[in-house]
Amino acid sequence: MIIQRARGRFPGGVVMPHRKRLSTHGKIESLPLPAQLILPLSQHLGAPAKSLVEPGQQVCKGELIAMPQGQISAAIHAPTSGVIHNIEPRPVPQPSGQNAMSIVLDADGHDRWRPRNPDPHPLEQPASRMVERLRRAGVAGLGGAVFPTHAKLARSVETLIINGAECEPYIACDEMLILERAAEIIWGAMLLRHTLGARRCIIAVEDHRAETRKALHQALLDSGLDECIDLRLVPSRYPEGGERQLIQVLTGWEVPAQGLPQDIGLLCLNVGTAAAAWRAIRYDEPLFSRVVTVTGPGIRRPGNFQVLLGTPIKELVAACGGYTPQATRLVMGGPMMGLALPHDDHPVVKACNCVLVLSRSDVETMFPEMPCIRCMACVDCCPAGLLPQQLFWHIQADKLQRARMLAVEDCIECGCCAQVCPSHIPLVDYYRYAKSALAQRDEAGRRADAARHRFEQRSARVNRAEQARTARLQRRDALLSTPSSGDRKAEIAAAVARVRAQRKPVTDEKQ
Amino acid sequence: MSAPTRKFSTAGSPQLPPTTSVTEVMLEVLLALVPGIGAYVFFFGPAILVQMALAIAAALIFEVIALRLRGRDIGRFVLDFSAVLTAVLYVLCLPPLMPWWGAIVGMFFAIIVAKHLYGGLGHNVFNPAMVAYVVMIIAFPRQATDWTPPTALAHPALSFSAQWIRIFTGNLPVGLQWDAVSQATALDTIKTLSGKLYTLEEIRRNPVFSGLSAYGWYWIAAAYLLGGVWLAGRRIIPWQIPAAMLGSTLLITTPFNWMDPSIHPSPLFHIFSGGMMLGAFFIATDPVTGASTPRGRVVFAFGVAVLTLVIRRWGGYPDGVAFAVLLMNLSVPLIDRFTVPRVYGHRDPP
Secondary structure (H helix, E strand, O other): OOOEEOOOOOOOOEOOOOOOOOOOOOOOEEOOOOOEEEEEOOOOOOOOOEEOOOOOOEEOEOOEEEEOOOOOOOOEEOOOOEEEEEEEEEEOOOOOOOEEEEEEEEEOOOOOEOOOOOOOOHHHOOHHHHHHHHHHOOOEOOOOOOOEHHHHOOOOOOEEEEEEOOOOOOOOHHHHHHHHHHHHHHHHHHHHHHHHOOOEEEEEEEOOOHHHHHHHHHHHHHHOOOOOOEEEEEOOOEOOOOHHHHHHHHHOOOOOOOOOHHHHOEEEEEHHHHHHHHHHHHHOOOOOEEEEEEEOOOEOOOEEEEEEOOOEHHHHHHHOOOEOOOEEEEEEOOOOOOEEEOEOOOEOOOOOOEEEEEEHHHHOOOOOOOOOOOOOHHHHHOOOOOOHHHHHHHHHOOOHHHHHHOOHHHOOOOOHHHHHOOOOOOHHHHHHHHHHHHHHHHHHHHHHHHHHHHHHHHHHHHHHHHHHHHHHHHHHHHHHHOOOOHHHHHHHHHHHHHHHHHHHHHHHHHO | OOOOOOEOOOOOOOOOOOOOOHHHHHHHHHHHHHHHHHHHHHHHOOHHHHHHHHHHHHHHHHHHHHHHHHOOOHHHHHOOOHHHHHHHHHHHHOOOOOOHHHHHHHHHHHHHHHHHOOOOOOOOOOOHHHHHHHHHHHHOHHHHOOOOOOOOOOOOOOOHHHHHHHHHHOOOOOOOOHHHHOOOOHHHHHHHHHHOOOOHHHHOOOOOEEOOEEOOHHHHHHHHHHHHHHHHHOOOOOOHHHHHHHHHHHHHHHHHHHHOOOOOOOHHHHHHOOOHHHHHHHHOOOOOOOOOOHHHHHHHHHHHHHHHHHHHHHOOOOOOHHHHHHHHHHHHHHHHHHOOOOOOOOOOOO
């Protein structure tokens, strides 16, 4: 099998120092069992899961404690055995900083499993059964987007791409997974390919470290799957691991705007998701733990860990020797796209691939923010082909419709533009603001349209009633104006009798 | 019950420091001008450094005055060195023995009028150095075009103290007239003499010509080229602008020169004379006043080249880089509107 180098490239991007060696010197370590685990009901894209447990209930390791609500939702399982403490709002890592409903589990220390049914021949199962089992196992995208995997497998595609291109600096969890568990990734890829009915399967990995390529290659040879799965090397250029950019580099095609890779017959899944899918189907182990990189100049002993979901981040940091004196910012995710957290009492969730603690020199810069000097460094590095400079000017002037015409909603928020800006303008903040402001204004427009529609309907109804009343009065006037005839007298007599008959029960009651 | 909770400050991503700053960009451009300035001093003497000192001092003083009047933070904007760069570029376009007030007046128009009256750094429409140069050329045409020959060709040559006296008092050493001391540039000579219907071969016998263009000047242009190529390699300026400008010059002048070499100078002469090299690498690449789309900047550079050549051949001035740049600055919003690039996943540009 020849390992090929991908020939395509995406425009722009930034070459960044990897800084992964900080944490990859050892192996993936495990942690002591935490005393309490906090499991938010919404750790994935789509509807939150629905809790199935009550406070005080005893649960086993791997037991289903929240079921998916709707098609785009994921299940949640108990990462260890214990007693449900409560289901209450707790701080969760999200941009709004608000609390969210979470299941709080007190671990009992025994780590007792529920009964498991491993499947020794998963590739012989039908695809629909696979999808259902993945749904029940709560597998979601572990690359950061946490899209429920079973929903992604609904459409069959031509080519499956397994994304091992971990492009952000500092994050090394996928790299460690490849080095230590390449077999699980490869078998997971086969499983997903079988489920999708895909003709081709490609595993993409960056070219900066030979050991990852060798690990995958060896695993492919050992398992005899080297004819079934292609291994491709992609250049180490941020944001190579972005789904749209990876597809462009591997195939030369572009995912249509507002569309999905499935629209062009492709599907992209992270290596961690593939490994989790394999463990879920082959060993009946639902998704309740993941590899997390804990790194940065603010961590005393950086490393990669197999962490149970729900572990508080402060315990994770304590297991790494705690913070160094330089620790200034806590980020969930990588330095380019990660979320800065206001405190470390958040739990590790399915989306948490890295806990990064940065120092003062990383986050505070000597030079203050200057006006935009229109240097076009941002334009030259945008992988989506946008004009970040023009977007910035229009958003500053509150011309959001113009920004929409220049495709601000196609921004992938990779951060390349802000990284190269000599004026130190926080460009991505402007685009995030513009997107949410546009969404708000769209919503306000929709409501105004609905209110206008209701008003128009009501006006029409009132008009119709008015017209009917007018017509009725005209008919009555016409009738009254004609001279009386015998028939008329009979009608009047009948009408008087009707009224008397209606009045009678009242007089009866009075008596 | 477990480890104490620790609080952190938050901010939007990315969470890494940017790779460069405005000050660094300006300083690198100034560094790239050093070979050119060095060659200039070698051929024409140190008078240009006196002008530079005057212009830089004037530029900084006017910048402080403007910032104070506008109520802006002075330290941040003065330390970005953009005023210093404007001053240096302005001085390099004008004669080294220009009177001392030339630098002051020029910097007034550059910093106060062209830059701060239009909104300050990042907001000006016109290139400040070129505005200042054009004001001098139009309002004080004699002082702005009083060039002197390189010291090697000068008979009599002025000593540095004589040059200093000339700049600050306007006086020459006893017995010398300005006509004996001044000399037209190569482009100026061509314009004047071809107006009198001399052919280029006859004009080129004039001692001001040498090598690729004019004595000393082509070495200075070569030094600008060196600095400019380094800047482009460092990604401070986009290579597309000088490539488009010089490439268009070659493309346009070659057929004309081939057709009638007695009237139209060679392509290399055009590139190595006047402000073409300085303009290609240091003036047309001014980020604030140039186009802001990838194809737009190529159109901009092409426009500057075409207009420069038109003015050189048919216009009233010997060199047209400054006017060309200002005219293209006017066209930038139009260029930007029509060269918006296609976005990933879309079929057509917006």
